[in-house]
Amino acid sequence: MRKLHIVLLSIVGIIVVFLGSTIVCPVLIVAEDTEEDASIDMAATFSLSGLDWVYPGSTMDAEGHTLHNVYINHPEDPYGAARDLMTYCYNFTPHIIVSVNNAAAQAIFGDSIIKDIRANDAYQGYAGNDKVPGTMSRGDAVGTAMAQNGMNVLQIPVQIIEGNIRFIFV
Numbered sequence: 132m133r134k135l136h137i138v139l140l141s142i143v144g145i146i147v148v149f150l151g152s153t154i155v156c157p158v159l160i161v162a163e164d165t166e167e168d169a170s171i172d173m174a175a176t177f178s179l180s181g182l183d184w185v186y187p188g189s190t191m192d193a194e195g196h197t198l199h200n201v202y203i204n205h206p207e208d209p210y211g212a213a214r215d216l217m218t219y220c221y222n223f224t225p226h227i228i229v230s231v232n233n234a235a236a237q238a239i240f241g242d243s244i245i246k247d248i249r250a251n252d253a254y255q256g257y258a259g260n261d262k263v264p265g266t267m268s269r270g271d272a273v274g275t276a277m278a279q280n281g282m283n284v285l286q287i288p289v290q291i292i293e294g295n296i297r298f299i300f301v
Contacts, residue, residue, distance in 0.1 A: 144299075149272055159185075159217055159225035161198075162273075165232050171198055171213070173273055174247075176225070185221070185268030192219045214301045222283070228299040235295035238286040247276035 157176035163171045182298040187199035196204040198216050205212035210228050218224045236244050251272030267275060290296045 155221055158227045160229045163230050163232050181217055190216050190220050192216055210299045210301050228301055230297045232295050235290040238290055239283055241280040244276055244280055248272050251275055
């Protein structure tokens, strides 16, 4: 019973630190595609004012390095590079990066989440599917697919334990 209390207090502590840090600076949430050279396919900033989409392909520094390619351009410290890109492009420095991979996204939002995002995404020229017309920006595509598929909140702690959702302090 004592161990359960320690675990619960730890979880509450993490949540308080996470939300408290958003007062100072937004948290960067990155969707990592482990099937595609570990690239960042989508990102968002989370703060008390809400969620704002960040487009990894157009988040570029003076050398032309993008958030999408931080693993290729900075394999020694991709999250440090992501922090620096956010500072350069958006004038804030995230101190916490939350990484969500495909397995976590599918566990939380359903097995079809990746397919539905791609079907929504007009940028990539996808034709759409039975749920969506394929005419949206990437941010709208992600938001719509997440809303339509619903969220299994109970999977979040499971995915954290399995390592599919990671918290990186930079």
